[in-house]
């Protein structure tokens with residue numbers, strides 16, 4: 126997490142301190158409402174994999190999923206996945222990873238060091254499953270809730286030894302060739318750059334169609350650069366269905382433009398992690414539940430398509446969260462945070478669709494990426 130983000134979160138938490146953990150007690154939270162989950166049937170196991178969708182819940186470990194499950198009264202869309210396993214998240218120089226190293230392992234199929242984005246520990250650029258897909262003539266997408274200078278989207282599209290080199294990372298989007306790029310972070314493309322460059326204009330010169338709001342995003346043809354906000358997208362309660370609409374547009378457009386070739390997309394539920402760092406169970410859970418709603422949309426889309434492999438996982442878990450009390454019928458949880466950082470517990474992964482039989486058991490995060498990559502051909 127960037128220093129500037131940390132400072133912003135601290136300020137926000139000081140203002141919004143309605144969810145503080147009482148000393149020696151649990152923090153309680155009750156969901157605002159319940160949503161209907163979908164029920165989907167995977168295509169036959171021998172169906173051909175044409176499209177691959179990797180969904181990353183940043184900081185979304187089993188503890189976060191369990192809490193969300195209670196809050197939605199014992200139902201989640203993620204329950205539809207027939208294959209579940211565990212992914213070990215440690216990186217080359219630390220048991221406790223970050224989104225740079227953790228996301229890079231998922232993106233490129235090799236573990237790397239803390240802070241390293243899309244590159245090896247010695248800084249050699251490594252290319253993601255999106256790059257591989259592009260080389261094979263497939264369409265590609267990257268959609269996030271956070272700003273596009275944040276580690277996870279950069280892990281898939283950019284290369285730098287330091288995740289804090291926002292100017293350099295954003296400039297890498299010019300060469301990544303990803304067809305549908307959408308998230309927040311307008312400031313990093315122009316106004317807040319130290320080098321005075323206007324990367325939006327440079328992307329337009331490369332042929333990108335720029336969208337600065339939802340309406341424009343819904344009509345812009347490929348290739349698309351969609352910057353929906355100056356920094357991260359608004360919190361889940363304020364943005365409504367914006368993220369879900371961004372994802373739906375991405376899938377529809379990539380699918381219609383790629384035909385038989387298919388596409389590969391990375392969709393991130395980014396801000397689960399941010400609010401766990403701030404020990405804000407309410408906001409972290411709203412992000413987790415929004416991500417689960419999006420998973421429901423994606424599964425329904427994939428069911429209709431019949432040739433789409435969907436994998437959901439996390440880069441690491443955050444907050445050393447423990448679920449210690451609650452009530453499923455009331456949608457209420459009582460939790461405790463053990464820290465405000467990441468932890469070293471293995472995270473779950475969930476697989477749905479053709480090819481799911483190739484997954485299962487406990488794997489290294491990079492191995493998970495390599496199995497996904499084997500279906501990109």
Ligand SMILES: [Zn+2]
Pocket residue numbers: 126184224398399402443467
């Ligand atoms: Zn984090």
